[in-house]
Amino acid sequence: MSAVTEYLRRAVAPRLVVGLSRKRGLQQLRAAFRRALGLRTNIELFFAFDDPYAAIALPGLIEIAAAHNAKLNLLPLIARGIDGDPAATQRSVHAITDSRRLAQRNGRTLARNTPLAAEDCAFLAAWTIAAAQHPNLNSFVADALAQLWFGSDALPSADTYAAIYQQHIGALPPAVTAEHRASLASNTALLKKLGHWESPAARVAGEWYFAHERLVQIDAHLRALGA
Amino acid sequence: MRDTLEYFFSFRSPYSYISGPRAFDLAKRYNIELVWRGVRPMAMRGQPLPRSKQFYILRDTAREADRLGMPFGKIHDPLGEGVWRCLTIAELAKAQGRLSEFVLAASRASWAEGIDVNLDAPLRAICEKVGLNWNDCVAAIANAEFRQRVEENTARLSQLGQWGVPTFLFRGEAFWGQDRIQDLEAVLTAAGLAAPNAGTIAK
Numbered sequence: 522m523s524a525v526t527e528y529l530r531r532a533v534a535p536r537l538v539v540g541l542s543r544k545r546g547l548q549q550l551r552a553a554f555r556r557a558l559g560l561r562t563n564i565e566l567f568f569a570f571d572d573p574y575a576a577i578a579l580p581g582l583i584e585i586a587a588a589h590n591a592k593l594n595l596l597p598l599i600a601r602g603i604d605g606d607p608a609a610t611q612r613s614v615h616a617i618t619d620s621r622r623l624a625q626r627n628g629r630t631l632a633r634n635t636p637l638a639a640e641d642c643a644f645l646a647a648w649t650i651a652a653a654q655h656p657n658l659n660s661f662v663a664d665a666l667a668q669l670w671f672g673s674d675a676l677p678s679a680d681t682y683a684a685i686y687q688q689h690i691g692a693l694p695p696a697v698t699a700e701h702r703a704s705l706a707s708n709t710a711l712l713k714k715l716g717h718w719e720s721p722a723a724r725v726a727g728e729w730y731f732a733h734e735r736l737v738q739i740d741a742h743l744r745a746l747g748a
Numbered sequence: 749m750r751d752t753l754e755y756f757f758s759f760r761s762p763y764s765y766i767s768g769p770r771a772f773d774l775a776k777r778y779n780i781e782l783v784w785r786g787v788r789p790m791a792m793r794g795q796p797l798p799r800s801k802q803f804y805i806l807r808d809t810a811r812e813a814d815r816l817g818m819p820f821g822k823i824h825d826p827l828g829e830g831v832w833r834c835l836t837i838a839e840l841a842k843a844q845g846r847l848s849e850f851v852l853a854a855s856r857a858s859w860a861e862g863i864d865v866n867l868d869a870p871l872r873a874i875c876e877k878v879g880l881n882w883n884d885c886v887a888a889i890a891n892a893e894f895r896q897r898v899e900e901n902t903a904r905l906s907q908l909g910q911w912g913v914p915t916f917l918f919r920g921e922a923f924w925g926q927d928r929i930q931d932l933e934a935v936l937t938a939a940g941l942a943a944p945n946a947g948t949i950a951k
Binding site for chain 2: 530531532535536538539540542543603604605606607608611612614615618619622623626713716717718728729730731734735738
């Protein structure tokens with residue numbers, strides 16, 4: 522590799538990434554333009570039910586969205602993470618320990634000691650897709666995540682969560698279909714296309730945050746945008 | 749006997765860089781022995797690091813550095829031999845009681861001052877500024893025992909079931925992330941170890 526290429530890779534490219542990330546002018550202009558049109562700021566949360574960090578993130582994110590009159594769009598995932606990551610298992614085990622500590626910061630106690638498999642919660646992700654347009658979707662997901670991670674360490678049963686679904690959505694949950702599965706796969710593809718790979722990834726006016734550990738920063742970002 | 753707090757650190761990790769001042773400060777505020785363990789970067793131990801993750805880490809570190817009031821952004825990625833040079837000199841600095849000074853200066857050089865630590869002249873300036881003799885540093889870079897120590901630290905991190913840095917280990921409990929120091933401090937305080945000027949940094 523030539524010295525010029527090395528310098529571009531080691532110095533110019535990373536400095537450019539950092540430098541551009543600090544330029545907020547365009548974001549603020551876009552936010553002001555949207556406000557003038559009466560449009561709300563969008564927050565997209567890509568999350569997985571089998572991720573305890575999602576249960577940590579969502580209540581705070583709902584509060585922040587409400588405080589800034591932002592629209593919180595929930596996009597459930599089944600597949601997530603980095604392809605071929607040799608530390609994937611360690612990450613899921615550590616996420617339990619770490620989530621327990623993060624929950625304790627808010628006086629909450631995680632009910633689970635071992636990771637859940639994505640397939641164990643796949644029906645919840647499908648139901649979230651099915652109720653995507655319902656105004657109570659976010660409260661259903663928040664309650665389901667709370668039950669899943671703070672309510673019990675039992676394997677999730679469709680019966681338990683059907684009652685929560687009915688309470689918020691006002692109907693029995695649908696059977697999981699191939700269309701639901703396809704939508705979930707599309708969410709994973711969209712996450713990667715937009716430049717992230719994991720749950721719970723919040724995209725706030727175009728900027729990415731790991732929502733479980735950056736709620737204060739998300740709040741500050743929205744405030745800076747005047748949202 | 750004093751409790752030990754192990755601190756796994758990579759010179760290629762911007763999160764390690766911004767953890768440095770707070771991590772070394774723990775030894776000034778708690779009755780612990782801080783054991784610094786330099787490890788090979790993820791990219792030099794087979795961990796995939798897609799571009800999206802690299803970009804996220806840089807942007808997030810910029811936000812966090814701004815929040816902490818630390819300089820960040822004038823980068824010269826030390827990946828490769830630059831990392832090895834810093835890791836081996838850090839072992840020398842440890843033995844000479846100059847560890848925190850060297851680690852903080854060398855990581856700041858890579859992540860905030862745009863200094864290429866793979867070049868002799870700027871690395872020499874860093875070493876001499878923190879009180880290290882350059883000839884000793886040159887010998888340290890070639891010291892096989894120092895390189896072996898780094899390999900042992902890297903293996904230990906893996907044996908603990910951990911992969912990322914900075915990671916702290918206290919009484920068998922791992923804390924991964926510069927933003928988990930507050931949780932670690934809660935545990936240290938609960939263990940009754942808060943004590944000004946009682947801790948040490950292991951040589």
